Amino acid sequence: MTNNRYPGFGVLLVDDEAPFLRSLSIALERQGINHLYRCTDSREVMATIAREPIGLVLLDLTMPHLSGEELLARIKEEHPDIGAIIISGLNQLETAVNCIRLGAYDYFVKTMEEDRLIGGIRRAIQAQEMRQENQEMRRRFLTDTLEKPEAFADIVTQDKTMRSVFQYLEAIAVSRQPVLICGESGVGKELIARAIHRLGDAQGPMVSVNVAGLDDNVFADTLFGHHRGAFTGADRARAGMIEQAAGGTLFLDEIGDLSQASQVKLLRLLQEGEYYPLGSDRPKRLRARIVVATHQDLARKQQDGGFRKDLYYRLRIHQVEIPPLRRRKGDLPLLLAHFLAEAAEELGKSVPTLPRELPVLLANYEFPGNVRELRALVFDAMSRHRSHMLSMEVFRQALGQDNPTLVPQDEPEQPLFSQLDTLPTLQQAGELLVAEAMRRAQGNQSLAARLLGISQPALSKRLKKNTGED
Template sequence: MKLARNILLVDDEAAWLRTLANTLNRLVPEAQIDTCVDSRQVENRLNITDYALVLLDLTMPFHSGEELLAMIRSEHPNTRVIIVTGVNEVDTAVRCIKNGAYDYFIKTDAVEDLARTVRRALEVVGLERNYLKIKEHFLSRTLDQPQAFNNILTCEPQLLDQFRYLEAIAHSPEPLLISGQSGTGKSEFAKSSHQLCCPEGPFISVNLAGISDESFELKLFGQLKHHDDGQVTAQAGVLHHVNGGTLYLNEVGALSIASQLKLLDVIESRQYYPVGSERPYPVNCRIVASTQDDLLALNQQGLFRSDLLYRLRAHKIHLPPLAERSLDLAMLINHFIDQAAQEMELPPPQQPRDLASQLSEYRFPGNLHELKGMVFDAVSRSDGVQLNISPFMEAINEHRSSGERPQDTIVFPKVLPTLAQMNQALIDEAMSRTANNQTAAAQMLGISQSALSRRLKG
């Protein structure tokens, strides 16, 4: 299912049809408008093109609008219908709504109201189709485009679920919010999202940390300068350059309230005004934002707008810290060994067999960035045969000496649970943390997969 933007306008009055198409092109620039003056062609047009929305006149030769409404709701249930007619009758309007019309408009109504309804209808169709696609992907447990994730190394079930989710929402027009600690791979997930939705378009990243309101506006919107001699010079912003691609806004939590309002307006109106211009320009890109901050906590402190928060969270994924990716640790170390050896022009040393298990209790506060630095340091100190583990042990000892506990302390209730209750609680927690993956849960509990399976059946 593609992005829900196609609209078919059906009316036997050609002049009105042209006027309506021009109006919607101006007020809903993200939509793709087709027109049809012959009601006999509607069924064939719908069979050829997957329209998200149809705007129907009621009184037409050959097939009435109500006949076409019944056909569309029966044969194309994923397509919404808005009646736009000169028939101003309450009974007719009520009957159309009962028969499945999304809304009912009189041709003399304000076109701005119609445009807002069209945009809401497109959003509804998009959400419905995304839900169906997400459901299909999670039931199939397969990826259609695994190559989009070649830049991410993992075998963790929770991250593989995120792959399927990203693929399911790839063509949604709504923003994507990626949250997680620094160094958890947010930019790599943003690039994967780009590969899924618009690989032929540009990918432009903007770091919002420390950016001023003026710089934010100039960076995104660009500027038109009017000189005394009548000449106009233009400086294009990233919203112009990213046309047809992905705009990645890194550290969106750092934006000021004033800049947040400007970003919200871009997302809601799908248009922007360059500084010094009174003419709006359409926004034609996917917006992906990331943050290491808790935006809900910032909102409760009055530092982040509620309306922007909920628009950004239309689609969201949270990336776990490296300390929760024990299944990936050995694989990531080998990847960074190969990378370091290639860049330093050294022979790649062998990873000690027990290194990953020795690091299993280390919290990696710097996540992937820290692990990569450790491995590069270790490769530089190695003899070309075995990886020098000194950088890893030094980091572990430093954090132990600074008072960091290697693991969380279990807090027992006043009445101690039985051993059977503790066993069950541990199994439930391991299954929850691994998304019901028995192999991963068994490894976490230190038992075999068959032993865990027997306990689950018992």
């Protein structure tokens, strides 16, 4: 199967010297680049491209029958989306410039250091991956489709922003680059990580590690493992989480709390694609995709010196922001029904009837704990439920509706009337406030009164006065 081959597209090596092809293949496979095709006859190149899923071609410049330049021109004419690198036995500046003009990604001389050549191929692969991902994103957003909706089955939502996140994740599913998931606590970042794991058709497992509070030694031992005798008490070898996640996904949660020393180790792992178990001088290859998550603002943290800039830019190659629940209030009815059914099944009870005011009450709460908080509230209410109708009082107490939170916590406060040229009168302001409370409460006077901090009779009196009733 090709699921364990990297990159997702094929890399075609073309050279009439078979020994060079073999040595280059071995060097690439040693670096984890193993989705390779080899061709020693330049006349077979175009047929191979038509037959196999080729995304990058490495062309020898001087070959019998067809030269690298001729093949480059044909490839760019017939398959413009395929990347190409020229590898020559001679350092010819004029030829190199012409190849770049024809569309080659880069030009290398065979005699140069192997590390430079491999590094150039890696950069070309990454550039090709980004191009394919951008094309896929444009296609998905234009068609508004999801090809693998089952990957997101655990995420209850009908929100358009969340759907855009799903489309983006599908577009980057074939990439091996890390993914940074941002969002407040409780929005479901681990569910997103599991969706990424499913989308990649990984053969290995998803392994989750919460790195908050891990000191440097524990972090290294947890991720890299150790050999027997690596430190006092290491009486036997232990595989690290990276090795356990081979062929799958390694999910690092709360990455914003990682110490500076551990950040250096993670950066090297991402850059080199290899690591050393404690007590070993032989490196192991990284064979898992890295997905990280944080509730912190990493951009601000790296500006303040709390997070390494190079690691931040390495992690944010693919980044998604999960919106808080207060920005997806349309999901509240779905989530409420989902958690009620879940709680009823777990507690062995029937799903109760909902008070008509409950959705309105929830819609006027900001949920600082997001989806996790809503789930906890529903389970708490269900554990106390005794009658046919679910009690509203449980939610009123939990949500503190005597002192409701109406302003999103992540939005800066602005003077309420700063955009008005003239101030409303006290009477006009009162009428506007009452009207807004009734709108938010969807006509429920009891709830509107709580939002305003007055009694229900007092609100009723104001409403009658505003409408001119006696």
